[in-house]
Amino acid sequence: MAFLKTIMTTALALGLTACTLPDIKPFAEATSDLSTTVASINQSLSSSMVAAQIPDAQRQKFDEAMKWRISALKAMERYSTSLISVADAGAMGAKNVGKVADSLGVFMTALSGPQIPATISDVVKNAYGVIANVRSANALSDAFARADPTIQAIATLLIKDNDNFKDIALATTRTRENLIRADHRKSDDLDIAQTVQDSLRELEKSAATDVDRDPSKFPEETATQIQRYTALLDGMKGRLEAIESEKAKIKEDEAAMLRLINIMSVGVDKWASIHGTLAESMKNGAPLNIQGLTTAISMIKDQIKEVKAP
Amino acid sequence: MSYDWKKLDWRAMRKSDFHTWADMLTQLISEAQAALTAQDNAERLRVSDVLGQFIDNSPNLLPGISDLDEQALGISNDLLSANIENAINQLAARSVQLISLTKQIDTVAAQVEKKAASIRLDSINNFILSATDIVSSAKALKTSFENVKFDDTLAKQIEGLITQIGDIKTKVQALKTG
Secondary structure (H helix, E strand, C coil): CHHHHHHHHHHHHHCCCCCCCCCCHHHHHHHHHHHHHHHHHHHHHHHHHHHCCCCHHHHHHHHHHHHHHHHHHHHHHHHHHHHHHHHHHHHHHHHHHHHHHHHHHHHHHHHCCCCCCCCHHHHHHHHHHHHHHHHHHHHHHHHHHHHHHHHHHHHHHHHHHHHHHHHHHHHHHHHHHHHHHHHHHHHCHHHHHHHHHHHHHHHHHHHCCCCCCCHHHCCHHHHHHHHHHHHHHHHHHHHHHHHHHHHHHHHHHHHHHHHHHHHHHHHHHHHHHHHHHHHHHHHHCCCCCCHHHHHHHHHHHHHHHHCCCC | CCCCCCCCCHHHHCCCCHHHHHHHHHHHHHHHHHHHHHCCHHHHHHHHHHHHHHHHHCCCCCCCHHHHHHHHHHHHHHHHHHHHHHHHHHHHHHHHHHHHHHHHHHHHHHHHHHHHHHHHHHHHHHHHHHHHHHHHHHHHHHHHHHHHCCCHHHHHHHHHHHHHHHHHHHHHHHHHHC
């Protein structure tokens, strides 16, 4: 059993102890959620551009630019998955070696010789597992260190993108409002309604004296005119409400898109900053503080639900 | 006359004549040109919003106003279109850098995946090595027991252990080759 002695001696000499690898999964899930968020922003802005009747050439250029954003986020998802893969490899190494060591333990018990150290099977069980674990830890630490400048640069770009996303959101919703204005100019509905409302307000104001503001005591001619204007407005009510509802929907879309973009900025910032601390966490074995990021991601998810295609 | 759009009472302005509305539009056109020249997105949006208010409040029933509205609408759309164009151009300009960063991240991911595969394979190799050594040691021990006719029960236990480890080894080896 020379190999057992070699392993035990090596393990003890190196002072190898099983280290706890950080739980990468929340980070990977957050990366996946950010990817989904960028896809949602893309979808919302694309729909808003279509609704605003933005020319095809501009929309194609936007789609092309967004293709690279989505591709970058997919690459980051692959990167996160590879981190999980390397962490799992370490755990799997320990598990496999554990199987044979357990069998060895049975053997040791059967011999039950006091001259054979009882801890030897544990050493065997741990040694290869620890080696795999340390290799995983080193691979992770190295990956974090090498990827971090790139991750930070991508985050900076995505945050800059958000200003452009806001500009597109605002410009497309205003263009949609202009489309309503163009339609209303053709029909003159809103303008007639506004004029009638102005006239009605003036009539009521002039008819009401300081002494008596009771409409039932207005001069007969004025009262008739007020009734006519009111009836006219009532007749237009359906169309006016439809226009107002359309305008309100545009405002809702705009607010939801802006909220999503703002929260995306916060999410990307936190995501990048947590990645920056991962290498440090690997070095000192501190648990990964993922809470801030998951809170931001949870807010983002809520926002995605709110954003509906125009 | 210069209009302060923030303080303007649009409802009161509805009673103004055509020339007043034309003056207002002239000022807005000048502001729009300045915003376009300065390539200032926020300013273009602000002027566009004021043009929207102009259209919403101008009395269509006043002769000639329709033409002013049409002009205002066209300018507003031009300003908004310039903002969209500008935003898309800036996104596109950063795409080149983003493509390069994406390749870098892909490279790291590929290296990490390779490392994970190597750790997995080494774990399997180490397992097979351990199992082979244990089986050899157990066989040697069993042989030594047979020579001295030591203990049948223990010999059977060792035999069982050899079989057990051999089975696990075969399964793990199959994982490696499969």
